[in-house]
Amino acid sequence: MSTSHAHPTSGPAPGAAEPPPSQPRETTEGTVYTVTGGDWDEVAAAAARSDDERIIVNMGPQHPSTHGVLRLILEIDGETVTEARCGIGYLHTGIEKNLEYRTWTQGTTFVTRMDYLTSFYNEAAYCLAVEKLLGIEDHIPDRASVIRVLLMELNRLSSHLVCIATGGMELGATTVMVYGFRDREMILDAYELITGLRMNHAFIRPGGLAQDLPPGAVEQLRELLKKLRKNLPEYDKLATGNPVFKGRTVGIGYLDLAGCMALGVTGPVLRSAGLPHDLRKTQPYCGYENYEFDVPTVDTCDAYGRFLIRVEEMHQSLRIVEQCLDRLEPGPVMVGDKKIAWPAQLALGPDGLGNSLDHIKKIMGTSMEALIHHFKLVTEGFRVPPGQAYAAVESPKGELGVHAVSDGGTRPYRVHFRDPSFTNLQAMAAMCEGGQVADVIVAVASLDPVMGGVDR
């Protein structure tokens, strides 16, 4: 954003005998010039007078190929990008602040909306942090952990599919886009079956899950796996050997290992630089140490390598989902501590999904204490002992970290999300400067930023 103060061509050339373009105004941030009411002809004439070909282009925030409301400020010389900066914040919704005004459980409803393509990761990271604060990491039922892993890996598939689909569309490969969204839609149907919602689930809760799997889910998931296994090779066939695709992506968006480490880049981008760093392997959570899967790497450091990694990661995710289905054992999906666990599971009644009739009968008919307990836990929430915790998961985009601070209350004192999209987007300048304008699109697509996560 700093460059926006210094557009060399946005006003008359310095030293020209023209009136100043605007009146300076002092703010806490320094002097601000607001250029209003200028005559476009004068601006254009001034730009024409300047002898260099430097032009500053604002790409976005409303541009179909910038992945949401991302504003790229490019200084271009002909077709070459000489300087690139990001303008972000257009989708800032204050979720971290809002969390401080809701209970710990209600927080999942907010965090699931951050990076809306990786909802389950946001929820899982948040819940792992809360569970760490509560000291109940070791008491989470196995079934809950297995279903968490299952949902997260399905989510990795759907997120990578969107990345490949939109990335393909930005290159003009609309078939890749249609295929990607077709397959993602099947996964969203599975979400809908399990959580009731296609996106923004709030399904993973501190202590476990909101619900158990519905009847028939395992069979349907196996059907889904069969279909996905059939469809995934199509991306290879469409793109991997495609000379046009390779021409657009090989060597583009180059970022080597030193650059990745300095810029804090994680996820497929880091693995495309050859480092097999994956939190699922190095710092396992939710029982990832019990699953067999590989961490694919390439050493091309470019957009093409990242595409290959994403495709291979989808195959590995299918493997993990299959193992999850085999490992599912009947059991509870919520921690046993009644001071934390939601009082009742939802059940299907004559008027739709709601509190189960048995539970209603109990709290309204037989146990005043159960009613009080239900009321207190739902309206007031549980207390979390003071302290801070950091929990990180390997989201499809990289390390998703949650720093949660409690002051002993029923609400978070502070929750900070270290979103991988936010951190990775900083690498945009390093990837794009010196390249062509058309390659900016490819480089940004290979970072796979989602502005909901960047801006939060």
Added chain:
Amino acid sequence: MSDHKEPVGANPDQDVNANNLPGQRGDAGEVIGTRRGMFGANNGGDTTGYGGLVRTVRLPGASSRPYGGPDGAAGYGVFDEIADELEGALDEQGLLPENAIEKTVVDRRELTFHIAREHLPRVARTLRDDPALRFELCTGVSGVHFPGDKGRELHAVYHLRSITHNRLIRLEVSAPDADPHVPSIVDVYPTNDWHEREVYDFFGLIFDGHPALTRIMMPDDWQGFPQRKDYPLGGIPVEYKGAQIPAPDQRRSYS
């Protein structure tokens, strides 16, 4: 946490024998505020009769050796190794470790070094470059505002990850509200560029030496720092079935 009565990471609310009666929980630790009343009602009158209760809110305090490790086992562990190496490396540079490290906290199987703010860049560089430490990856900085922690209102919390040794530590520095300055570590960890801008944007913590410390999320001419505790959440009352529902931060609530 050895001076604390509960085992590390235990939830006192789970155990009826734990020392968790109001006003007694955690006599050790760092006081960051007070809580009044039994149920934490902070809007409207307290009709419970417990309104006179005053409790201090304490964060986990300094730990003593041995620090143990991330597996929660007692005795000499990985955390001691990290602390030894860091203290040794600072010593070699002629910096007294006790001047740089204000205190060391081990809580919930995590290691936190509280660093004096003027020494933060040196400590960060040591943590990154020392072969025995090698914290190559910084996962950014998170601000926390403790209005009740007088003289240390603004905290900046850094999480550093060592891929070489597969470790994670936390650095915490604080600055008073009256002098909200912390040295920038962008030249050590360039990834902190945007993270420090974000903390500046939301908390008003000024990172000295940052190449371009401007707002990043909020508009450039925004007044105030939204994530501070004294900054209102905002919102408007909503009418629902004839009743006025106040904005979220104006509702009667328990915390």
